[in-house]
Amino acid sequence: MNSIEIIPITGIPEILANDNISEKISNQMEKLGIFYLKNDILCVAQKIVSKAENQYVNLKEIVPSEEAIKIARRDGRDPRLVESVIRESNEIIIATEKALIVEHRTGMVCAHAGIDRSNLPGEEDMILLLPKDSDLSARKIREEVLRKKQVEVAVIVVDTQGRAFRRGVLGVSIGSSGIESLSDLRGEKDRSGRPLLITILAKVDEIAAAASLAMGQAGESIPAVIIRGLNFRKNNTSSSQLYRSKDEDFFRK
Amino acid sequence: MNSIEIIPITGIPEILANDNISEKISNQMEKLGIFYLKNDILCVAQKIVSKAENQYVNLKEIVPSEEAIKIARRDGRDPRLVESVIRESNEIIIATEKALIVEHRTGMVCAHAGIDRSNLPGEEDMILLLPKDSDLSARKIREEVLRKKQVEVAVIVVDTQGRAFRRGVLGVSIGSSGIESLSDLRGEKDRSGRPLLITILAKVDEIAAAASLAMGQAGESIPAVIIRGLNFRKNNTSSSQLYRSKDEDFFRK
Known part of the structure; x- marks a missing residue:
């Protein structure tokens, strides 16, 4: 070999x-x-x-649902980001201050539905989906x-x-x-x-x-x-x- | 690079x-x-x-505890092997027919406490611990x-x-x-x-x-x-x- x-x-x-x-x-x-x-x-x-x-999304264009607002308020998160995670997911498995673990729409279990904010050029409010x-x-x-x-x-x-x-x-x-x-x-x-x-x-x-x-x-x-x-x-x-x-x-x- | x-x-x-x-x-x-x-x-x-x-153990020398016998009987396992897993572990996390997931004594979560029966020369009853x-x-x-x-x-x-x-x-x-x-x-x-x-x-x-x-x-x-x-x-x-x-x-x- x-x-x-x-x-x-x-x-x-x-x-x-x-x-x-x-x-x-x-x-x-x-x-x-x-x-x-x-x-x-x-x-x-x-x-x-x-x-x-x-696969960019501008958080400015996201209107969070009641569920997203509730989770975000409790855990100190951006409700628009929580809403984006929910939209990308079949199910939230765990939601705490420390983590938002979901089943992504593909069936994969991961944090934040794989949504990313690092290494993105430009605006603060842009996120990148899988x-x-x-x-x-x-x-x-x-x-x-x-x-x-x-x-x-x-x-x-x-x-x-x-x-x-x-x-x-x-x-x-x-x-x-x-x-x-x-x-x-x-x-x-x-x-x-x-x-x-x-x-x-x-x-x-x-x-x-x-x-x-x-x-x-x-x-x-x-x-x-x-x-x-x-x-x-x-x-x-x-x-x-x-x-x-x-x-x-x-x-x- | x-x-x-x-x-x-x-x-x-x-x-x-x-x-x-x-x-x-x-x-x-x-x-x-x-x-x-x-x-x-x-x-x-x-x-x-x-x-x-x-790190070999001969299962012939293992006397299973009551707990091991109970788990083994319920899940169709060798009680001596279950006993060996228990001895290597801090805690059993999940025990079903399909898996025995434990916290190994080192703190690592793994199946069967990492105990191995494959690629061992010789006796059928020998197991190998981590x-x-x-x-x-x-x-x-x-x-x-x-x-x-x-x-x-x-x-x-x-x-x-x-x-x-x-x-x-x-x-x-x-x-x-x-x-x-x-x-x-x-x-x-x-x-x-x-x-x-x-x-x-x-x-x-x-x-x-x-x-x-x-x-x-x-x-x-x-x-x-x-x-x-x-x-x-x-x-x-x-x-x-x-x-x-x-x-x-x-x-x-």
Whole structure:
């Protein structure tokens, strides 16, 4: 087995609404002398996908509902922001001063429905929602690379999230294309020939975490990273398959 | 920023009780022509750490308590295994047919107290516990590399775990030394000069996930991986700092 490489694409210019992400990344790669190889995995930060898809909302245009006002008043939040979270969510799971944990409309459990206020140019009142369908966003980027560069790559959209039980945030996949999201190892044997007990590996999340190591979080942020040299299966599964449904979830009953 | 490399150390022989892990890894690295560089991060699979530390228990020697018998009978489990989980834990959080989620004695929330039955040679009734103190295990390996090879590396002990809300398992850090476990970015600014909202990054977990990509889970397993070329802070923090205490945990109240 050879080494796996995590290659940062530095110097990508600020992504604006309706930009073609695939093109911006490819152009910068060429400047850096980096060229796609077959089976590269292109990891793209959620933030630039949302920006390119113009997922901005101006809080000035949001009229909060009674529910939003109630939660916001109790927890010391901006009612317009709470309203935006509610609109993006199927359900609020936990709402306290410290956190607003929801089931996002995609089924993903996360804080604040993934709504972001950092690294946004311009107005104080602008917020950025998650992409409408991150699996679809990943597929479009993958198809664009195939069309323009004639190379088959996989694509993962990487968000930074907290989690239950463990402190700190890390990179996770919220959308993917051209790669199996969950690798089912059932039926495979361990070194002693016993069937494996740990059966389903969240491979795209491991890849997202690895990419996140090169992305950075602050001013130096690098919104695209290539993972090279990793073996993966190409089944057509999506990252939304990672989200546990409520009735199989021990922690939401 | 340069690429980060994930380098698998293939061909490490089966680790036996009381083996010197650092030596076994170093010997195999030399055979492969791989030599430590300063600031390499050596990631070691929990399983070989536990094996070397002889954390085996023979279920034949376990007399289950009444509590263990009750849980086991209700959920169709081996009462001796349930007893072993209880002995390794501060508290059982959830016990159903599908899962036994506990707070391990270290404070970490995980399934089955991290007890493992796969990839164990020999008897059907042998189980393998987590290392007694994985941060200490990591420190010992780091100090051994420094002593024998005169190179400063960081060490992470990688376990494979499930999580709330998302399907599939992935690599996480359960012990570390020579590297800051949680990177506090508070005070840093984003690209627009606003203070960052996402403030604390679980860097050792991202590294563990990256290492896990090269470790594999089944017969091909590779129990040691080097992460090379990653910038990290060397504060003397431990992976146990990743574990949320019960009273700051939204999902255990």
